[in-house]
Amino acid sequence: MKAANLHILEGTLYPLLTRLKNAGLLTYRWVESNSGPPRKYFVMTDLGLEFYGELERTWKELADAVHTLTQPSAEQPSTEENQPQP
Amino acid sequence: MKKVININFQGRVIPIEETAYDILKQYVESLRRFFANEEGRDEIINDIEGRIAELFGESLKKGDTCITDETVNKIIASMGRPEDFEGEEANVKSQLGGEGNQQQYNSGYNAYANDPRGRLYRNDTDKLLGGVCSGIANYLRVDPTIVRLVFALMVFGAGTGIFLYILLWIILPSKPLVTNISSKRLYRNPDEKVIAGVASGISAYFDIAIWIPRLIFALPLVSGIASSIFRHSFWWDGDPFPGVVFGSFGGTLFVVYAILWAVIPEAKSASEKLEMRGEKVDLNTIKNTIQEDLEGFKSRAEKWGGEVNEKAQEWSKEFTSTVNEKGKQFTSEVNYAARKTGGGVFKIFGFIFKAFFLFIAGIIAFALLVALLAFLVAGIGVFPLKNFFLEGFWQNFLAWSTLLLFLGVPVIGFTTWLIRRIMGVKSGNKSVGFTFAGMWVLGLISAGILAFMIAENFDARARDKQPLTITQPATGKLIIKVPDSKVKVYGRWFKMDGLLSMTDDSLFLNNVRIHLVKSNDSIFHMDATKYSNGSDESSALRNIKEMNYGISQQDSTVWLDRGFSLQRGTKFRNQGVVVTIYIPIGKRILIDRTVQRRLNHFDVNNGRNDWDSDEDWNDNYGWDSDVEYKMTAGGLERSDKKVKTVDESQNDENKENQEALDNYKKSKEDLKKEFEKKQKEVEDLKKELEKPIDSTQYHYKKATAVNAPMAPETTTQLEDILDSHMLLMQMIL
Numbered sequence: 098m099k100a101a102n103l104h105i106l107e108g109t110l111y112p113l114l115t116r117l118k119n120a121g122l123l124t125y126r127w128v129e130s131n132s133g134p135p136r137k138y139f140v141m142t143d144l145g146l147e148f149y150g151e152l153e154r155t156w157k158e159l160a161d162a163v164h165t166l167t168q169p170s171a172e173q174p175s176t177e178e179n180q181p182q183p
Numbered sequence: 184m185k186k187v188i189n190i191n192f193q194g195r196v197i198p199i200e201e202t203a204y205d206i207l208k209q210y211v212e213s214l215r216r217f218f219a220n221e222e223g224r225d226e227i228i229n230d231i232e233g234r235i236a237e238l239f240g241e242s243l244k245k246g247d248t249c250i251t252d253e254t255v256n257k258i259i260a261s262m263g264r265p266e267d268f269e270g271e272e273a274n275v276k277s278q279l280g281g282e283g284n285q286q287q288y289n290s291g292y293n294a295y296a297n298d299p300r301g302r303l304y305r306n307d308t309d310k311l312l313g314g315v316c317s318g319i320a321n322y323l324r325v326d327p328t329i330v331r332l333v334f335a336l337m338v339f340g341a342g343t344g345i346f347l348y349i350l351l352w353i354i355l356p357s358k359p360l361v362t363n364i365s366s367k368r369l370y371r372n373p374d375e376k377v378i379a380g381v382a383s384g385i386s387a388y389f390d391i392a393i394w395i396p397r398l399i400f401a402l403p404l405v406s407g408i409a410s411s412i413f414r415h416s417f418w419w420d421g422d423p424f425p426g427v428v429f430g431s432f433g434g435t436l437f438v439v440y441a442i443l444w445a446v447i448p449e450a451k452s453a454s455e456k457l458e459m460r461g462e463k464v465d466l467n468t469i470k471n472t473i474q475e476d477l478e479g480f481k482s483r484a485e486k487w488g489g490e491v492n493e494k495a496q497e498w499s500k501e502f503t504s505t506v507n508e509k510g511k512q513f514t515s516e517v518n519y520a521a522r523k524t525g526g527g528v529f530k531i532f533g534f535i536f537k538a539f540f541l542f543i544a545g546i547i548a549f550a551l552l553v554a555l556l557a558f559l560v561a562g563i564g565v566f567p568l569k570n571f572f573l574e575g576f577w578q579n580f581l582a583w584s585t586l587l588l589f590l591g592v593p594v595i596g597f598t599t600w601l602i603r604r605i606m607g608v609k610s611g612n613k614s615v616g617f618t619f620a621g622m623w624v625l626g627l628i629s630a631g632i633l634a635f636m637i638a639e640n641f642d643a644r645a646r647d648k649q650p651l652t653i654t655q656p657a658t659g660k661l662i663i664k665v666p667d668s669k670v671k672v673y674g675r676w677f678k679m680d681g682l683l684s685m686t687d688d689s690l691f692l693n694n695v696r697i698h699l700v701k702s703n704d705s706i707f708h709m710d711a712t713k714y715s716n717g718s719d720e721s722s723a724l725r726n727i728k729e730m731n732y733g734i735s736q737q738d739s740t741v742w743l744d745r746g747f748s749l750q751r752g753t754k755f756r757n758q759g760v761v762v763t764i765y766i767p768i769g770k771r772i773l774i775d776r777t778v779q780r781r782l783n784h785f786d787v788n789n790g791r792n793d794w795d796s797d798e799d800w801n802d803n804y805g806w807d808s809d810v811e812y813k814m815t816a817g818g819l820e821r822s823d824k825k826v827k828t829v830d831e832s833q834n835d836e837n838k839e840n841q842e843a844l845d846n847y848k849k850s851k852e853d854l855k856k857e858f859e860k861k862q863k864e865v866e867d868l869k870k871e872l873e874k875p876i877d878s879t880q881y882h883y884k885k886a887t888a889v890n891a892p893m894a895p896e897t898t899t900q901l902e903d904i905l906d907s908h909m910l911l912m913q914m915i916l
Contacts (some may be wrong), residue, residue: 108231111234115223115227136237
């Protein structure tokens with residue numbers, strides 16, 4: 098994400114993950130870590146995958162639309178995604 | 184140089200600087216507040232803590248000996264503070280949950296001026312009783328304390344506050360609201376408190392030196408105590424307390440303090456303490472370039488938010504799971520509410536009890552202090568009397584040490600403590616306190632010894648009965664009077680019941696009692712029994728010998744001495760005189776009111792009831808002054824006619840009443856008859872009127888002629904009735 102020039106606060110990530118998990122879009126498993134407490138590894142559920150596909154489609158449509166609209170001027174700053182997906 | 188503590192953080196022991204720990208704690212607390220209404224709050228915070236723990240681990244692995252402020256601040260900066268991810272949160276929220284949680288964010292973490300107001304709720308998260316006040320405050324976007332104060336004033340002012348509150352409590356729905364005031368709040372400061380930290384909280388709120396509000400609160404109170412003590416010490420008439428606390432201006436402030444105490448919340452957590460000082464919750468974090476960077480991003484993201492919102496709402500409709508979720512949410516909310524109400528009741532009771540007990544405790548402590556001060560002043564006042572109480576060097580020494588150590592030390596100690604607290608000086612060493620305590624204990628011991636020694640001096644008791652010669656009154660009636668004193672010394676130092684007056688070298692006592700007894704023969708007798716205490720019988724007898732008490736007679740009037748004086752050198756040992764008057768049967772006696780006014784009986788009871796159960800004094804009769812009594816075979820009887828006359832006058836009144844009643848009845852009957860008569864006349868007139876028209880005029884004239892004199896007659900009659908009625912009423916009254 099950092100590479101994509103997308104600065105996101107870690108603190109915002111955890112509530113999002115929890116909410117997605119509560120919505121049934123994600124599951125997680127515990128993995129022992131040698132540098133700290135055990136870590137949670139999140140995986141998308143089937144429902145999550147389905148939803149992801151939907152989102153991706155909508156996003157593509159939107160991005161295309163924006164792209165077409167901003168093509169001539171081309172002054173739009175680098176894309177600003179607002180979709181926190183792991 | 185910083186202190187390092189070990190904490191158990193996410194199952195790992197982490198050495199951390201104390202200040203860094205404080206920062207971390209604040210941070211986690213602020214997160215907890217931010218996610219207060221989030222369903223998976225604990226999980227989120229757990230996750231974040233886990234991440235922080237991981238970062239800590241990395242930092243320690245790198246070779247840091249402990250976690251420093253810098254490390255914590257860096258981590259917090261990368262995690263983001265609540266206010267940093269708030270904007271994004273709002274967006275994501277609407278994206279994900281639909282309208283589910285929207286409401287909570289209407290009153291978001293910080294107040295947005297253009298936020299919709301929403302409805303008026305009772306606040307479930309911040310409440311003293313029902314959350315009415317803080318709900319209103321939330322609605323008006325003001326400090327709940329202000330609203331609470333207004334209500335408290337209404338309660339104390341007119342009492343309407345209670346009803347209004349209860350009404351609102353019933354009407355308004357309850358809802359956990361998130362605080363929406365970002366500015367300073369009024370808290371009580373528990374760190375710097377004398378009583379409850381009200382004054383220091385106020386000083387923090389208004390940014391003034393701490394001693395100013397304290398002085399404002401304390402000064403009238405202190406001056407009230409002082410003035411009341413000086414008022415009461417010389418004219419001691421019992422309870423000085425209500426006057427001090429409730430009567431004066433100081434009392435008003437006392438009540439104000441109590442209200443503020445109840446209304447203003449205590450700044451318990453670190454963030455509340457920061458709020459109290461009006462500083463942002465993240466005091467110790469570095470607000471620098473990183474944050475500004477983020478802010479730029481936030482505003483850009485927010486722009487986006489609007490557009491994304493619309494889309495998101497469309498998607499959210501497609502969620503079948505939303506319904507399920509909502510159902511779940513509802514049940515959990517109901518559970519939560521039920522729990523809260525249960526807790527609320529306890530909270531209310533707890534609060535009321537706390538306030539009550541604190542109030543009582545405060546009053547008791549205050550009363551003790553006042554009593555102590557009063558004793559001190561009284562002690563100083565009594566001190567000139569000490570020569571009449573005390574014997575020898577040791578008793579004098581003990582008296583001094585009692586006065587200075589037992590009474591003086593606490594007063595001085597408390598005063599210094601109060602001044603130090605008001606000025607905010609913290610005492611560094613406890614030795615001063617120990618010294619004071621030690622001195623006070625010494626004072627206590629000397630007071631005990633002194634009391635014991637004095638009690639020893641009062642141990643034995645003796646009395647001496649001497650007949651007083653009187654001539655028999657020619658009228659058969661004896662009048663007892665006490666003359667006006669030639670020399671008047673009014674409380675040069677001190678006035679106490681029984682001690683009439685004192686000068687530096689003599690003490691004048693009027694401890695004289697009068698007993699009326701039936702005489703065995705046919706003449707009046709009088710005798711005076713002098714009694715005194717002493718350390719043993721001989722000293723008690725010696726004390727009696729020093730006493731001079733006599734009478735003088737003028738015809739049938741006997742003048743009793745006003746009292747007896749103790750010369751310097753003689754000690755006060757509960758000396759007293761009982762004048763016994765033997766009244767023969769058939770003779771009368773009158774005791775003037777000067778006797779009761781000028782003689783004063785008191786008794787220092789040493790616990791042994793060996794005195795009053797003695798002799799024939801049990802047969803004595805009670806008497807009132809200025810009443811003539813007659814001795815009969817059956818005992819002493821009032822010889823005045825007062826009682827009888829009262830009866831007679833009552834009878835008279837009754838008779839009058841009866842007469843008035845009769846009059847009234849009679850007049851009523853008369854009136855009835857009169858009325859019937861008139862009615863008949865009227866009917867006659869009517870009949871006549873119904874006759875042919877040509878005669879109408881005449882008859883009409885006649886009718887008016889009949890009616891005209893009738894009117895005044897009836898009014899006079901009525902007046903009569905009224906008069907008699909009034910008379911009757913007066914009689915009854």
